[in-house]
Amino acid sequence: MAATLFSKVWDLHTVRKLPTGQTQLFVGLHLVHEVTSPQAFEMLRARGWKVRFPLRTVATVDHIVPTASLARPFADAIAEEMLASLQENCRDFGVPLHDLGSSEQGIVHVIGPELGLTQPGMTIACGDSHTSTHGAFGALAFGIGTSQVRDVLASQCLALDPLKVRRVDVTGALAKGVYAKDVILGIIRALGVKGGVGYAYEFGGEAVSRMSMEERLTLCNMSVEGGARAGYVNPDATTFAYLKGRPRAPVGAAWDRAVAWWTSMASDEDAPWDDRVTLDGGALEPQVTWGINPGQSVGVTGRVPKPSDVVPEGRAQVAEALEYMGFSGGEAILGTKIDVAFIGSCTNGRLSDLREAARVARGRRVAVGVKALVVPGSQAVRAAAEKEGLDAVFRDAGFEWRGAGCSMCLAMNPDRLEGRQVCASSSNRNFKGRQGSPTGRTLLMSPAMVAAAALAGEVADVRPLLGDGG
Amino acid sequence: MTLPAIRRVSGIAVPLRGDDIDTDRIIPARFLVSITFEGLGAHAFEDDRRSLKAKGQTHPFDDARFWGARILLVNRNFGCGSSREHAPQALYRGGIRAVVGESFSEIFFGNAVAIGLPCVTAPHEAVAELQAFVEGTKDAALSLDLDAKMLTVEGKTVSVSIPENAREAFLSGNWDGTSMLLDRYDEVEALVKRLPYVAGF
Ligand code: SF4
Numbered sequence: 001m002a003a004t005l006f007s008k009v010w011d012l013h014t015v016r017k018l019p020t021g022q023t024q025l026f027v028g029l030h031l032v033h034e035v036t037s038p039q040a041f042e043m044l045r046a047r048g049w050k051v052r053f054p055l056r057t058v059a060t061v062d063h064i065v066p067t068a069s070l071a072r073p074f075a076d077a078i079a080e081e082m083l084a085s086l087q088e089n090c091r092d093f094g095v096p097l098h099d100l101g102s103s104e105q106g107i108v109h110v111i112g113p114e115l116g117l118t119q120p121g122m123t124i125a126c127g128d129s130h131t132s133t134h135g136a137f138g139a140l141a142f143g144i145g146t147s148q149v150r151d152v153l154a155s156q157c158l159a160l161d162p163l164k165v166r167r168v169d170v171t172g173a174l175a176k177g178v179y180a181k182d183v184i185l186g187i188i189r190a191l192g193v194k195g196g197v198g199y200a201y202e203f204g205g206e207a208v209s210r211m212s213m214e215e216r217l218t219l220c221n222m223s224v225e226g227g228a229r230a231g232y233v234n235p236d237a238t239t240f241a242y243l244k245g246r247p248r249a250p251v252g253a254a255w256d257r258a259v260a261w262w263t264s265m266a267s268d269e270d271a272p273w274d275d276r277v278t279l280d281g282g283a284l285e286p287q288v289t290w291g292i293n294p295g296q297s298v299g300v301t302g303r304v305p306k307p308s309d310v311v312p313e314g315r316a317q318v319a320e321a322l323e324y325m326g327f328s329g330g331e332a333i334l335g336t337k338i339d340v341a342f343i344g345s346c347t348n349g350r351l352s353d354l355r356e357a358a359r360v361a362r363g364r365r366v367a368v369g370v371k372a373l374v375v376p377g378s379q380a381v382r383a384a385a386e387k388e389g390l391d392a393v394f395r396d397a398g399f400e401w402r403g404a405g406c407s408m409c410l411a412m413n414p415d416r417l418e419g420r421q422v423c424a425s426s427s428n429r430n431f432k433g434r435q436g437s438p439t440g441r442t443l444l445m446s447p448a449m450v451a452a453a454a455l456a457g458e459v460a461d462v463r464p465l466l467g468d469g470g
Numbered sequence: 471m472t473l474p475a476i477r478r479v480s481g482i483a484v485p486l487r488g489d490d491i492d493t494d495r496i497i498p499a500r501f502l503v504s505i506t507f508e509g510l511g512a513h514a515f516e517d518d519r520r521s522l523k524a525k526g527q528t529h530p531f532d533d534a535r536f537w538g539a540r541i542l543l544v545n546r547n548f549g550c551g552s553s554r555e556h557a558p559q560a561l562y563r564g565g566i567r568a569v570v571g572e573s574f575s576e577i578f579f580g581n582a583v584a585i586g587l588p589c590v591t592a593p594h595e596a597v598a599e600l601q602a603f604v605e606g607t608k609d610a611a612l613s614l615d616l617d618a619k620m621l622t623v624e625g626k627t628v629s630v631s632i633p634e635n636a637r638e639a640f641l642s643g644n645w646d647g648t649s650m651l652l653d654r655y656d657e658v659e660a661l662v663k664r665l666p667y668v669a670g671f
Pocket residue numbers: 062063107108109128130345346347405406409410427428
């Protein structure tokens with residue numbers, strides 16, 4: 001019988017139906033970081049439990065890392081305590097840790113794919129909502145809360161209810177200067193920030209088939225911003241080419257058997273999706289958010305809406321966002337002044353993201369008064385970028401070049417907005433206060449668009465800056 | 471492993487009026503930067519409490535009449551918003567041992583069960599009456615009986631609801647979800663042998 005990847009993976013990992021009516025699901029890979037794990041390890045100690053599958057558990061440190069200086073102890077005593085506690089927990093419970101200073105440290109959703117840990121057909125859990133990222137490989141990846149982190153540490157299982165599956169087809173070819181970030185912002189605008197509640201999003205169609213793995217990671221990363229707890233792309237030749245030769249990928253005859261199995265896990269042609277929607281990828285232009293949730297975006301040549309442009313029920317929300325952002329409604333988004341430009345995060349902190357931004361920055365200068373930073377998603381991304389000389393391109397243009405971590409994506413480390421600063425950001429959330437100042441303002445866009453904004457000192461159209469060559 | 475059964479919660483009740491009280495209000499995000507849940511109790515509703523104080527009003531959690539409360543009386547959709555478990559933790563560590571409300575967000579309810587904090591529901595009129603009663607009666611003691619699904623106050627009883635599996639879990643001392651996942655672990659071990667990427671391709 002035809003089935004979706006979701007139901008194939010779900011069924012394969014189902015242990016049993018629990019007395020509560022939920023499904024007990026085995027977790028193939030558990031990713032751990034310093035913020036949501038300490039209390040979970042504490043609970044294990046209190047109950048005298050061990051980590052059941054320490055080698056299916058991988059830890060790193062990302063959220064609290066000060067990316068400007070790694071000198072220990074950190075200036076922030078709580079950050080120092082969080083890191084020390086992660087190190088101790090990993091030691092005591094036998095969990096491998098890609099620690100600070102390791103060439104394999106980085107944002108948890110960047111290093112999983114990089115190391116070949118993330119593979120098709122797996123179930124993956126992590127105490128972070130952007131775990132949906134790993135779905136790019138055709139895995140079922142869920143963000144979980146701290147007591148679920150404890151569940152997985154102690155039992156390698158989760159108690160979950162199944163999701164429905166919505167197939168999202170992106171047709172056509174993306175125009176120059178339009179990236180996976182623009183596609184997912186377009187999808188979230190079309191379906192709403194709550195549109196995916198109860199669903200997993202299965203992304204497909206011509207535009208998605210053509211995307212690189214890094215682009216697919218961006219796409220799946222933000223599924224959760226559209227309300228879908230998981231998002232995925234069926235594994236194909238692009239997936240396998242990316243995985244081949246990665247440290248944790250199978251080799252030799254096992255590789256061939258793995259590819260055959262991975263292929264068999266993809267959704268069948270006539271799978272029974274619960275819902276289907278189509279988006280014309282060819283019609284998209286670069287996107288910019290104007291409001292306080294990731295669904296509030298416009299094309300770069302568009303205008304910020306007025307409350308009267310939307311249905312009556314939505315007007316209060318638009319008015320609230322306009323007030324917070326300091327827009328009056330009706331103005332062009334182009335030309336919006338910025339104070340800070342941030343390129344990085346688990347959404348857009350990978351090598352291809354930095355390459356696209358560097359293409360824009362090369363030989364140009366950051367506008368006077370703009371603080372611009374580039375924060376690679378992992379040490380490996382940083383090293384690869386330096387090998388290509390991207391660090392020099394950015395530095396010459398006036399960007400700061402940093403160590404790997406979450407940085408200005410959220411307010412848990414020294415990188416923060418101040419006052420009402422406006423930040424052009426390649427991250428994933430533009431919530432009020434997200435970037436560390438309770439009144440700070442975030443404009444989400446692709447890394448190339450952030451670079452363009454940094455140079456102009458205001459929201460600018462990246463397309464004329466890209467030159468020829470696609 | 472079995473934990474202590476939870477059959478009865480008795481004590482003073484604190485009324486907290488309002489629908490859709492979200493987890494950000496229960497415990498503001500800045501208190502999440504910490505390695506333990508300890509100390510969260512003192513910060514429950516901190517921002518709401520502060521802004522009321524600034525207006526010269528008193529939040530029920532600051533009201534001396536309700537100090538030492540063990541039962542929280544709330545209205546509709548309590549605990550909506552982000553999935554943070556810090557929310558029920560903050561209430562529990564602040565001394566609350568049961569919540570009575572018109573309805574609860576599903577995630578909040580699940581998180582509360584997992585830490586041994588029963589949440590039961592009662593119809594709108596009954597909750598409103600209880601809230602008014604505790605506001606007007608000094609040191610009124612309530613008693614929640616999970617076995618009988620009854621709330622007793624001054625000799626009067628109100629019947630309450632709780633999903634049967636959650637009630638069972640509290641009464642049998644199996645409210646901790648992790649224990650449930652560790653039961654019949656041979657089934658997990660059998661499954662692992664069938665998973666190609668664990669067993670070996
Ligand atoms: S980069 Fe941002 S969204 Fe991603 S894991 Fe870090 S804090 Fe979370």
